[in-house]
Amino acid sequence: MSVPGGGDLAIETRGLRKTYRSARGRSVGVEGLDLQVPVGGVHGFLGPNGSGKTTTIRMLLGLVRPDRGTATIFGHEVPRRLPEVVGRVGAIVESPKFFPAFSARRNLRLLADAIGAPTGRVDAVIDEVGLTGRSKDRYKGYSLGMKQRLAIAATLLKDPDLLIFDEPTNGLDPAGIREIRQTMRGLADQGKTVLVSSHILAEVEQIADTVSIVARGRLVAAGRVADLVGAGSAARSVRLRVAAPDLTIATSVLETGGLLVRREHDALVVDGAADAAQVNRALGERGVWVHELTPLQADLESVFLGLTAHETPGGHTHKGGRTKRGGPPPEPAHAAAQAPISEGEA
Numbered sequence: 141m142s143v144p145g146g147g148d149l150a151i152e153t154r155g156l157r158k159t160y161r162s163a164r165g166r167s168v169g170v171e172g173l174d175l176q177v178p179v180g181g182v183h184g185f186l187g188p189n190g191s192g193k194t195t196t197i198r199m200l201l202g203l204v205r206p207d208r209g210t211a212t213i214f215g216h217e218v219p220r221r222l223p224e225v226v227g228r229v230g231a232i233v234e235s236p237k238f239f240p241a242f243s244a245r246r247n248l249r250l251l252a253d254a255i256g257a258p259t260g261r262v263d264a265v266i267d268e269v270g271l272t273g274r275s276k277d278r279y280k281g282y283s284l285g286m287k288q289r290l291a292i293a294a295t296l297l298k299d300p301d302l303l304i305f306d307e308p309t310n311g312l313d314p315a316g317i318r319e320i321r322q323t324m325r326g327l328a329d330q331g332k333t334v335l336v337s338s339h340i341l342a343e344v345e346q347i348a349d350t351v352s353i354v355a356r357g358r359l360v361a362a363g364r365v366a367d368l369v370g371a372g373s374a375a376r377s378v379r380l381r382v383a384a385p386d387l388t389i390a391t392s393v394l395e396t397g398g399l400l401v402r403r404e405h406d407a408l409v410v411d412g413a414a415d416a417a418q419v420n421r422a423l424g425e426r427g428v429w430v431h432e433l434t435p436l437q438a439d440l441e442s443v444f445l446g447l448t449a450h451e452t453p454g455g456h457t458h459k460g461g462r463t464k465r466g467g468p469p470p471e472p473a474h475a476a477a478q479a480p481i482s483e484g485e486a
């Protein structure tokens with residue numbers, strides 16, 4: 141796969157695989173993942189729950205050992221040569237531990253000492269994440285969003301070139317999500333590379349320059365956001381608003397046809413169709429006449445749903461290595477996007 145925009149890679153993985161032993165055989169964490177994260181910009185690492193995002197990030201950081209495959213950060217093989225590059229990487233993978241009775245500033249001072257970062261950075265990173273007004277308050281009185289901003293501040297102490305954030309907006313309200321998003325965008329605008337994972341596309345769609353979409357431990361699409369959602373993209377499926385006299389029958393017809401259907405007030409929102417004609421034909425053939433058929437703008441969400449609707453969270457393999465649901469794994473990008481979609485399997 142070509143690198144979006146060409147140029148150097150901050151992160152590259154090849155054939156990265158990790159399985160976990162489970163009662164049912166081996167559970168697949170990551171299944172031959174090829175990931176390419178260009179230097180600079182925000183890269184969204186997207187996939188449904190259990191698709192292997194955290195496992196991948198843990199392998200990159202040397203917290204989990206891959207069964208197979210290779211990974212590099214700024215060209216340094218990891219985990220073998222991680223010590224050479226770890227100073228250029230800041231990451232939030234698990235909830236970081238801070239002293240509840242200490243202020244943000246005091247926590248960061250202690251941390252800076254521990255990791256050998258200049259204490260002069262403390263005020264700068266507090267400012268960077270917008271905690272200046274509250275930096276003398278105790279950590280235990282912080283809101284979830286403030287705690288998360290402090291976690292980001294901690295990763296910035298070493299002034300890293302690459303930030304890796306695993307679901308940094310989990311549990312935050314819309315305002316908190318927006319603040320974290322702005323912080324991440326700001327870091328990328330300074331020339332840093334930000335890898336941010338999420339299972340909610342809308343959270344990163346607006347700020348990501350490039351994305352990788354994974355499902356069941358495999359890459360199913362990658363590239364610039366604009367290319368993935370843009371007209372003519374091979375991965376495109378349209379989202380349509382459909383109104384008909386009997387929405388229950390219409391839903392059943394469309395679902396039988398492999399489309400993803402969601403009821404919205406007096407209409408249906410249908411994902412996964414190649415175009416409006418496909419929906420019109422499917423309904424007409426069953427005697428359902430639509431009185432509205434509106435293409436809604438294809439956004440990354442519908443691409444995402446189209447690509448991952450087949451995927452059960454956390455694919456399992458039986459003890460012989462066959463995939464549970466059989467069949468070949470999805471090809472990256474358009475092949476999977478064109479496949480019929482069934483909500484029942486999602």
Ligand SMILES: Nc1ncnc2c1ncn2[C@@H]1O[C@H](COP(=O)(O)OP(=O)(O)OP(=O)(O)O)[C@@H](O)[C@H]1O
Nearest residue numbers: 160168169188189190191192193194195339454455
């Ligand atoms: N320590 C572990 N032991 C056993 N199975 C694991 C372990 N860690 C992850 N898995 C399995 O590996 C698969 C991928 O999990 P992972 O946490 O990497 O997914 P994720 O994409 O981060 O999901 P989420 O969006 O829910 O955070 C899942 O099936 C999960 O159950």
Ligand SMILES: [Mg+2]
Nearest residue numbers: 193194195306
């Ligand atoms: Mg995770």
